[in-house]
Amino acid sequence: MxxxxxxxxxxxxxxxxxxxxxxxxxxxxxxxxxxxxxxxxxxxxxxxxxxxxxxxxxxxxxxxxxxxxxxxxxVNYSVVDGFPALFTLLETDREDKYDLLTLMLDHGADIHQRGINDWTPLHYAVAQRDLKAAEILIAHGADPHLKTRIDAYTSALEDAERYGLDDLAAILRNRTNA
Structure with missing residues (x-):
């Protein structure tokens, strides 16, 4: 019934x-x-x-x-919509999203999990022009040179440079030189 x-x-x-x-x-x-x-x-x-x-x-x-x-x-649940856990969190306007981002990473969230446009969370942070999220992701080992496997085949660093996001590009370059 x-x-x-x-x-x-x-x-x-x-x-x-x-x-x-x-x-x-x-x-x-x-x-x-x-x-x-x-x-x-x-x-x-x-x-x-x-x-x-x-x-x-x-x-x-x-x-x-x-x-x-x-x-x-x-923290690495499967999705079909292109928004795995870290993407969903980065999409929110929560005041505590950066604390939660760190918490998720500390609980094993895949720093290189692919989502929309085959982006990594770092690509997504660059696309959102989210300096603080990029800093946290870099501090947790995100690779700024990891390229998408579709479309433009670019890295988060290349995207930041191409769009003139100098502050973000500098953070990504510093990770490369560390």
């Missing part, structure tokens, strides 16, 4: 509120404690597709993200 649409809507609203509140216990309950949690895919019908970690980047306090990582959330 199909679930009552009004009950589905109530659960969707409650789930979103639980993410906002950082309430892991309620999130698990509202998702019916799925096998493989926190690396399970959430039901699209509840308006929260993707993994709990992916959804938490956009809606939850850092404490929930930390808690998800502590219970084994995969």
């Amino acid at each position: 199909a679930e009552d649409p009004s009950e589905f809507q109530r659960r969707a609203i409650a789930l979103h509120a639980a993410y906002h509140a950082g309430d892991l216990k309620s999130i698990r309950k509202l998702l019916d404690d799925p096998p493989g949690f926190p690396n399970s895919q959430q039901p699209y019908e509840l308006g929260c597709a993707g993994t709990p970690l992916e959804y938490a980047f956009c809606w939850s306090p850092a404490s929930l993200i930390r808690e998800l990582l502590e219970i084994g959330a995969d």
Whole structure:
């Protein structure tokens, strides 16, 4: 028997509120404690597709993200939309995104994971003109010379130079000379 649409809507609203509140216990309950949690895919019908970690980047306090990582959330989860974990995080306007970027890297996020346009997270930071993210990525070992395998076949350093992003290019060059 199909679930009552009004009950589905109530659960969707409650789930979103639980993410906002950082309430892991309620999130698990509202998702019916799925096998493989926190690396399970959430039901699209509840308006929260993707993994709990992916959804938490956009809606939850850092404490929930930390808690998800502590219970084994995969920081390198698969995506088909071109926005793996580090890209999703860099896309947000969270005030704490740089602390979370460091936390993700410390939990094994792949510094060279490919995403949209075959970019690495460093390419994405350059495209966003995000100096602080580039500094953090470089400090964690990002390779400024790693080239895309499609389109222009450029490195993050070449992109920064081509677009006249002198501050970013200098950071990337300094990594090269270190």
